[in-house]
Amino acid sequence: MTQGGDWQQDLLRELANGSPDSAPPPSRPDASDAIPGAPVRTGAAADAEPGAESLPAAPLVPRPSHDPRVAAAPESVPTVDPRLAIALGRPQHGDSVARRTSRSLRKLTASAGGDVAEQTRLAQEVQQPVSTGRVIAVTSIRGGVGKSTVSALLGRTFNHYRHDPVLALEADTALGTLPVRMGAESVRWSCGDLARILTPAMQLTDVTGYLVPVADGGWLLPAGQGRVGAPLDVRTYRTVTLALRRYFAVTVVDCESLPGEVARTAMDTAHARVVVAPMTAEGVNGTRQVLDWLAQLPHSALATTVVALSAASPDTTLDAKTAAAHLREPGVPVVLLPYDPHLAQGGPIHTAMLGQATRTAAVRLAAEAMRHAVRMR
Numbered sequence: 001m002t003q004g005g006d007w008q009q010d011l012l013r014e015l016a017n018g019s020p021d022s023a024p025p026p027s028r029p030d031a032s033d034a035i036p037g038a039p040v041r042t043g044a045a046a047d048a049e050p051g052a053e054s055l056p057a058a059p060l061v062p063r064p065s066h067d068p069r070v071a072a073a074p075e076s077v078p079t080v081d082p083r084l085a086i087a088l089g090r091p092q093h094g095d096s097v098a099r100r101t102s103r104s105l106r107k108l109t110a111s112a113g114g115d116v117a118e119q120t121r122l123a124q125e126v127q128q129p130v131s132t133g134r135v136i137a138v139t140s141i142r143g144g145v146g147k148s149t150v151s152a153l154l155g156r157t158f159n160h161y162r163h164d165p166v167l168a169l170e171a172d173t174a175l176g177t178l179p180v181r182m183g184a185e186s187v188r189w190s191c192g193d194l195a196r197i198l199t200p201a202m203q204l205t206d207v208t209g210y211l212v213p214v215a216d217g218g219w220l221l222p223a224g225q226g227r228v229g230a231p232l233d234v235r236t237y238r239t240v241t242l243a244l245r246r247y248f249a250v251t252v253v254d255c256e257s258l259p260g261e262v263a264r265t266a267m268d269t270a271h272a273r274v275v276v277a278p279m280t281a282e283g284v285n286g287t288r289q290v291l292d293w294l295a296q297l298p299h300s301a302l303a304t305t306v307v308a309l310s311a312a313s314p315d316t317t318l319d320a321k322t323a324a325a326h327l328r329e330p331g332v333p334v335v336l337l338p339y340d341p342h343l344a345q346g347g348p349i350h351t352a353m354l355g356q357a358t359r360t361a362a363v364r365l366a367a368e369a370m371r372h373a374v375r376m377r
Contacts, residue, residue, distance in 0.1 A: 125367035133245030134373040137270035139255040141286040145278040151254035152181035157366040159218035164249035170223040183348035272373035304372040
């Protein structure tokens with residue numbers, strides 16, 4: 001893709017694999033139609049055509065069967081076996097009752113000017129307008145350290161603060177958990193399915209018919225339907241992300257763990273990267289090696305990387321300040337994601353149930369990632 005000129009024409013040309021004359025004029029859907037009730041259109045969707053159709057309440061009917069590109073529509077599959085779903089129990093709150101009460105009293109008796117100023121600054125960072133769709137890739141050195149949890153937190157944070165379309169894309173070739181964390185009850189179309197039917201002529205309303213709408217806003221595209229060995233290769237990943245950047249101002253990609261091939265491609269091609277590090281000595285040490293690898297990439301990927309230092313246990317003995325200082329040595333910002341009982345419980349993430357420290361950390365992480373993503377032109 002060229003660095004100047006008409007970026008949408010470049011994308012359409014790459015999708016069509018043809019000459020500029022063969023690409024139809026780009027479509028710029030109305031961002032406010034993507035999230036009902038959004039009052040402002042900014043960034044990639046700011047210049048949308050008036051009168052765009054509102055998004056469908058349910059997935060569109062698949063293309064006719066005579067279309068050679070499309071096989072029969074896949075069946076919807078529950079993200080959690082109904083026999084197991086009853087075992088999730090009631091969601092736990094991230095803060096205890098005493099802590100929530102104490103925080104409410106402090107708000108009544110103390111000045112909150114400093115906190116408000118900081119929250120306003122972070123919100124402005126998250127809401128930065130973009131001229132092209134920004135891709136933020138999230139990965140880690142191994143599974144089970146909170147990669148999908150961080151991806152879901154970022155997706156929900158961007159959905160809350162931004163007024164243009166946001167997509168959470170699962171790019172984990174294993175049995176990823178992003179659909180569950182995003183609260184999707186079932187999945188149908190996958191990355192592989194969408195890669196076969198995407199065309200430059202599709203409108204935003206066409207594309208969202210194949211995505212899962214998220215309850216709090218935004219959209220989700222799963223990697224598969226929860227089957228072992230679901231195919232997701234580098235070519236499919238590139239096809240989908242390149243095409244969907246036309247429609248979504250921010251795409252949060254939940255990658256497989258490093259050094260997987262799709263993860264390395266995602267980290268190399270994203271506008272910003274979030275590396276999730278578990279708060280253990282071996283986890284921090286391994287993440288530091290990843291940072292050293294990113295520094296060796298041709299376009300200096302380290303300059304657009306953020307580390308999320310995640311505490312998975314309330315009893316961790318690793319000194320957080322020392323761990324963060326070790327990770328900051330290459331010059332990357334580190335955001336501490338504290339232990340949260342609501343996140344540790346598993347299952348769907350309910351923003352209102354998160355601890356206050358977790359919500360603040362999620363906004364700070366989103367602000368850092370967005371600032372780095374906008375920096376990369």
